[in-house]
Amino acid sequence: MEKRRLGKTGHYSSIVTFGGAALIGVSQREADEAIKLAIEHGVNHFDVAPTYGDSEILLRPWLKEYRDDIFLACKTQKRTKEEAAAELKRSMKRLGVDYIDLYQFHAIDEMKDLDVAFGSGGALEAMIEARDEGLIKFIGITSHKPPTIIEALKRFDLDTVLFPLNFILRRHRCPENDYEPILKLAKDRDLGTIAMKAFAKGPWPTKERRYRTWYEPFGDQRMIDLCLWFALHEGVTTVATPGDVRLIPKVIDAAEKYRELSSEEVQYLIDSASNLKPLFPRT
Template sequence: MEKRKLGKTGFEVTLIGFGGIPIQRLKDDEALRIIGEAVNQGINFIDTATGYGRSEELIGYGIEKYGRDKFYIATKSPVRDYDGMKKEINKSLKRLKTDVIDLYQLHNVRTEEQYNKVMGKDGALKALKEAKEEGKIKEIGITSHDLHILEKTVDTEEFSTIQFPYNPVERRGEDLFKKAKDLDIGVIVMKPVAGGAIKNVNLSLKFISENENVSVIIPGMDKVDQVIENSKVAKEFTQLTEEEKRIIDKEAKELGSEFCRRCGYCGPCPQGIDIPTQFILEGYYLRYDLEDWAKERYLGIDKKASDCIECGKCEPKCPYDLPIRDMLKRVSENLG
C-alpha cells in the first residue's frame, strides 16, 4: 500500500487510514473483525476521538489483539483547558490500552475564542506539550472545520499535523494543504466522502489521492468490505480517467445545491445558532447510522435549528446560495 510521510512526525503512514467514528455502534466482535481486516490490508494509521462513543475502547481491544506495532494511533479531545486535557490524555491511554499515543489532537477548534483558550497559558495545548515531554504522546495536532483557524495554526510551529475536510465537493483546503506541506506539517483528510453524501466513494478517494500535499485519508469504516474496497485505492492507485472525472464532477455539482461546506460565512446568526454544526450532526444522523449519538449531541446544543426565526440574514452571505432556512427546518424535523 502506498505510504506517505506525515509531515515533521516522520511517520510513514498508509495513504488510506482508518476513520474510527462509525465503529462506536458495533459489538466488540464486529469491531475486532473490521480492525483485523485493516491489519490484513496493511493500513497502519487509525484515527479516533474521546467523543466518538466507545470508539477508543474498541480500538484498544483491537490494538491488544493484533499488536501495538500495527498502527500509528491518533486520537483527539474537544477539551479546551489545561486540567481537563490532562485528564483526557490519561483516559485515552487507558481506553486505547497503550503507554503512548502517537498523535494527540485538539479536536474541532471552531472559533477565535476557542483558539485563544487552547493556546493560552492555562489552555489544552500546555497539557499536550507536557504529556509529550513525559512520553505519553509523541506528536501534537489540531483539527477544525474552520479554514481560517487552521490558516493561523500552521504559522505557529506548535503542531505537527492538521486535519480538515476535503473531497470533490469541499475543496477550500487546497491552498492550506500546499502551505502545510511546505512547512512540513502533515495533512490528514477527514470527510473524504462528504460525510457519506458522495456515493462514488472510490472516485472520491482517488480524487483526494491525486493531491500530493495530502498525507493520509481517513474514511470512516464499519464494514469489512469497506476496508477492502477503500484499501484498493492505495494498493492499486491510478489517476482518474477523463470519464471518472466527469462522473465525480457531476456528482459534486449535484450535491452543491444543498450541501454545507462548513465555511462559516453564514454567521454570526442573530439567534446564536452555529449553523454548520446543525448540518454536521444531521449528516451523522442520516448517513452514518448514528441516530442516537447525533440526537444526543444535537439536544445538548444551547441554540438549535429549531430556534431559527427565519430572518434570512444567513442566506445572502452563503457563497453557495444554499436555502439555509429550509435546511434548518429539515434538521429540526430530523433531530428535534
C-alpha cells in the first residue's frame, strides 16, 4: 500500500488510516479479523479514542507484537489540563503502551471549546507537558468545522489536522465546510493531513440503517474506490476508514488499486453530487 509523508512528523503513513470508530460494539474476534487484514495489507496508521467503545482495549493485543510498526494516534475530548492528562494516562493503560505517537484534540467544533482547551489550564498544556516527558510525540486536532481548525492553527503550531473531506462537500462548498483553506495552510506549514467522512454519502434518509455509522456511507466497491481516490487527489496524506468494520476490506481494496483520477473524472464526481445533501454543516 502506498505511503505518504505525514507532514513534519516525518512518518510515512499508509494512505488508509484504520479508524477505531469501526471497532465500536464489535467482539475481539471481529476486531482481530479487521486489524489483521489491515496490517497484512500495509496499513500502519491506527487511530483510536476513548469514545470509540473498547477500541483501545481491542487494539492492545496487536500493539504487543506490532508496536514498532504502528503509528498510534489517540484523542481526547477533555478540554482542561487535569482531565486531559488523566485521560491520556488511562488511554495508555488501556492500550498497553508507554507512548502514543499522535495525541489529538477530539471534535473541537465550537470556538468556546477551543478557548478552554488552548487557554490557561487547558488541555493543550497537558499535551505539551506529555510531549516534553516523551509520553506523546506529536499534537494534532480533529474537527468537523474547518474555521475552528484554522483558528487553532493561528494559536498553536500543531503537527496534524483531521477534518471532513469528500466530493459532496466540494460540490456544496460554503464557509462552514470548505476544507481547501486547511489544505493550503497545511501545505505552507508542512502539516500531516487526515481526511475523515471521505466515504459519507450524507445523513441517513430514514430510520433504517444498514451500517453502524451515524451517517449513510457509500457501500458499493466502485463508489468506495472513487471516494478514496478523490480524497487522495485532493492532496491529503491519509484517509480514515468509515465506522463499520464491514467496509474496511473494501477501503483496503480501493487503496491497493489506487490510481490518479483524471480531471474529467474529478469534475464528473463533483457534478454528480448536485442532488446529494452534504453531511456538513449539520442542520
